[in-house]
Amino acid sequence: MKSFSKLSVGVLILLHTVNLAAQQHENSRMYNPQNPEKMPITQIQKNKETIYKLYIDCLNTGNLDILDQIISEDYTTDYKGKKVQGPSGYAETVKGVLQGFPDIKFTIEGMIAENDMISVQWTFEGTHNGSFFGYPASGKKVINRAVAVFRLEDGKIVQNRVYPDRLGILQQIGVIPDLQAPVSERPNTKHN
Template sequence: MAGLEANSRKVAASMVVDLTLPPLGIPPPSGRGGCQSASVRYQPGVVDMGMGSATLVIVNEVRGGTTMSSTAEENKRVVRRIRDEVEEQGNLDAIDEIFTEDVVTHTPMGEFRGPEAIKEMYESDREGFSDSTETIHDVIAEDDTVSMRLTERGTHDGEFMGIEPTGKEFEIQTMAFFRLEDGKVAEWWMQPDTLGFMQQLGVNPEDLSEAVSAGDD
C-alpha cells in the first residue's frame, strides 16, 4: 500500500472491507504491538493513505506503466473508429491513422495487405451498397486483440465484384477480430455470413468465385 502512495497512483476498486493493519508508513512503537484498527474503504479514483486508515485498491496488471484495462479500452476505441469514421462517415483518410502500413486483412475472398487495399475494399462496398450500415453489438478486448460482433445491412444497388445490381436488401451477422500494435490495427480477420449474404441477393456462389478469380488476374 505504501508503494501506491509513493507512486500517487489513482485507480478504481470495487469492494469495501475492514481489516487490521499497521499505521501506513509509520513503524509500530516498541513494545506496543504492530497493528491497530483500520477502516479500508473504496473511494472511486482516490487512494486515501491517511494514518490509521487506507483505501484498499484492486490494481489491474500493469505493463509499461499502463494498466491492461486502459490499454484494452483504447484498443476498442481504435477499432470502433472503423465503423464510426470509415463506414458511417466515409472518411477513407482515417484508414491511414487506424491501420499500420503493413496491415494484413484476412477475408473469405482472400488476403490483402496495406491501407490502400482497405480503401479499395470500402470504395467497392460503397459502389455496390450505397446505404450499407453496421450495428455493433459486442466489443471485447484482451491483451492486443479485439473481437467484435455486428450486423451488416444494405441494398445491392450497384455493381459489386462483377455482379450487376439486384436491388435486393441483405442483413447478415459478422464477426471480426483485430490485432493491434502500438495503437494501430496490424491484422484484421473478417468472418461474415458469406453464404447468407449470397442467398439474400440471389447470387450463385460460383458467379462470385469467378468474379474474385477475374479480379486477381
C-alpha cells in the first residue's frame, strides 16, 4: 500500500511538472512585435498589437491617417471638458503633444492585459520646438512618463485614460519652477 501512495505522489508530481512546462511553453509563445509570425495570435495579443501600432506606427511617426485602423468609430472620451468621438476625436486629443514635440518618440516600458483592458507604461522623449497647450517653444528636451489604460472591442480602442506627469513637463519646459533645482537655476525667480 505504501508503494502505491508513493507511486501516486510521484505521478502527481510528474503531471504537475508537465503542466508547468506546458504553461511555460505557452507563455513563451506570447506576442512579440519583433517576430509576430512565429506565434498564434489570441484576442489579447491582437489588442496588444493594436497598442503597439498606436504608439510606434502612429504617434512616433505623426501619421494620424492610420487612426481609423486603431481607433473605433465608437471611441469616446472627455477632453478639455467636452466629449470627443471616433478617430478624429482621438486625433484632437494628441495633436497638441505632437505639435509641441515634433520629434517625439514613445517607448513602451510594459503592458498588462486582461480581457478587453490593457494598461501601458510608457516614456516619451522629445524637444519642445512647437507651441504646447499655449506655451511657446522653449527648445528644451523633455522626458515624460505615464500610464495609459485602454479598453478595446474587436481589436480597436473604444476608450482610454492617460495619466501623464504634466507637472514634470511644465517644469522641464520652464513654465513652472522645479523646486528641487537650485534657486539660481529656476526660471522667473529672483534671488539676492
